[in-house]
Amino acid sequence: MTNRECSRPSCRGEATTTLTYDYADSLVVVGPLSPVVQPHGYDLCARHIERFSAPQGWQVMRYVTAQ
Template sequence: MSLVRRCSRTACGRPAVATLTYVYADSTAVLGPLATYAEPHCYDLCAEHSERLTAPRGWEVVRLSDGSAPSRPSGDDLEALANAVREAARPPERRAEAWGAPRKESGGAPGQGGPATGETRRGHLRVLRSPDS
C-alpha cells in the first residue's frame, strides 16, 4: 500500500507534488520535484502552494525541473497538430490533391508518404490512416 504524501502547509490536505528546501548560507529557497523520501527540514507542497511560493526579501527562489513533466506545447506545436488532424479528416481525393497527386490514387514517391502509403505528413507530425479505411 503506498501512502500519498500531503502538502506541508497547515490545513491543506492536497497531495504533494514538490519539495521545498532552504539553503540558509546562500539565502535561497530551492523548489524541486517531490523528493523520494520525506526528509526532516524539507517541506512537501501541493501544486497550488508550489506555484504561489514566495521567499523573504533578499532571498532567491530556485525552481528545479526534473524533466519528467510534460512541457507545455508551443503555439507552433498546437498549430501543427491541428493542421495534421484537419488533413487526416479530408476526403481521400482532396488529400491526394494536397500532395500534388492527380485525382486518382496514383500515389507519391516511395518513402515520401502520401496517398500511396496511407500516410499524411505535415512538418514533423505524421498521421497514418487506419488499415480498415
Template sequence: MLDRLCSKAACQREAVATLTFDYADSMAVVGPLAPSRSSHGFDLCADHADRLSVPQGWQVVRHQVMGNV
C-alpha cells in the same frame, strides 16, 4: 489514500514538490517531490509550490523534471 500531503497547515492536497532552504545563501529551492520525507524539507502541493514567496533579498531556485527529448 494519498501517499503524502502538502505540509502547509490545513491543506489536504497531494504533495508534488519538495521545498528546502539554504540559509547561508538566502535561497529557497523547489524541486520534484523527494523520494522520501526529510526533516529538512517541506512537501508542497502544486498550488503552494507555484505561489511560494520568500523574504526580500532571498532567491527562489526551481528545479523541474524534463520529459524525454
C-alpha cells in the same frame, strides 16, 4: 499517488514539490517531490507552490525534470 500531503497546515492536497531553505546562502531550492521525506524540507501541493514567494532578498533555484 504519493500518499504524502502538503506541509501547509490544514491542507490535504497531494504533495507534488519539495522545497528546502539554505539559510546560510539565503537560497530557496524548489524541485520535484523528493522520493523520501526530508526532515528539513517542505512538501507542497500544486496550489501552494504556485503561491509561494521567497523572503525578500533571497534567491530561488528551481529544478525542473523532463517529462
